[in-house]
Amino acid sequence: xxxxxxxxxxxxxxxxxxxxLQCAQDMNHNYMYWYRQDPGMGLKLIYxxxxxxxxxxxxxxxxxxVSRSTTEDFPLRLELxxxxxxxxxxxxxxxxLYGYTFGSxxxxxxx
Amino acid sequence: AQTVTxxxxxxxxxxxxxxxxxxxxxxxxxxYYLFWYKQPPSRQMILVIRQEAYKQQNATExxxxxxxxxxxxxxxxxxxxxxxxxxxMYFCAFMIHQAGTALIFGKGxxxxxxx
Numbered sequence: 093x094x095x096x097x098x099x100x101x102x103x104x105x106x107x108x109x110x111x112x113l114q115c116a117q118d119m120n121h122n123y124m125y126w127y128r129q130d131p132g133m134g135l136k137l138i139y140x141x142x143x144x145x146x147x148x149x150x151x152x153x154x155x156x157x158v159s160r161s162t163t164e165d166f167p168l169r170l171e172l173x174x175x176x177x178x179x180x181x182x183x184x185x186x187x188x189l190y191g192y193t194f195g196s197x198x199x200x201x202x203x
Numbered sequence: 204a205q206t207v208t209x210x211x212x213x214x215x216x217x218x219x220x221x222x223x224x225x226x227x228x229x230x231x232x233x234x235y236y237l238f239w240y241k242q243p244p245s246r247q248m249i250l251v252i253r254q255e256a257y258k259q260q261n262a263t264e265x266x267x268x269x270x271x272x273x274x275x276x277x278x279x280x281x282x283x284x285x286x287x288x289x290x291x292m293y294f295c296a297f298m299i300h301q302a303g304t305a306l307i308f309g310k311g312x313x314x315x316x317x318x
Contacts, residue, residue, distance in 0.1 A: 194248035
């Protein structure tokens with residue numbers, strides 16, 4: 093089915109470890125986004141991309157990195173995981189001014 | 204900077220009743236879009252309804268409708284004939300009229316529908 097695929101769905105990391113959250117879309121959308129959702133805080137933008145090779149910071153980029161080598165993929169890298177990065181992470185994509193398509197989210201716990 | 208405020212952290216309603224969720228926003232832009240998203244316990248984000256700021260007519264989608272008051276910067280969601288499946292977190296979101304710009308979300312309202 094067309095859409096946004098996120099992997100993994102769940103992950104537990106130890107403090108200081110690194111990992112990459114994968115995001116792929118098959119709708120040929122130019123725009124892709126990473127959000128984190130903390131309880132009672134809504135979704136906050138981490139990074140976004142307007143096309144392959146172009147990325148920019150959102151509201152809460154510290155501790156994360158992204159790359160966009162292809163239109164389809166937009167991985168989010170966590171270096172030196174900290175407890176403050178415990179959250180649910182959502183990837184999304186959009187075409188022009190139409191609504192977003194969201195992935196199903198990754199629940200990350202840092203212990 | 205744009206902000207979105209949802210002043211009701213939690214609401215409850217009985218089946219078949221009508222409930223209204225509130226949302227206010229702040230922006231100096233004139234062209235923008237407003238959205239309501241539903242997040243059930245499955246965690247999936249589902250678009251409920253969308254409103255273009257240049258349209259005076261309020262958007263409707265089956266049992267869901269909005270009351271868009273541009274001058275007051277208010278965008279409430281009315282759910283009619285509430286169903287148990289409407290139980291979810293509801294997020295109000297804002298986006299300016301520019302391709303590739305990010306959605307800005309409110310903190311959400313948890314709606315519980317009981318029988």
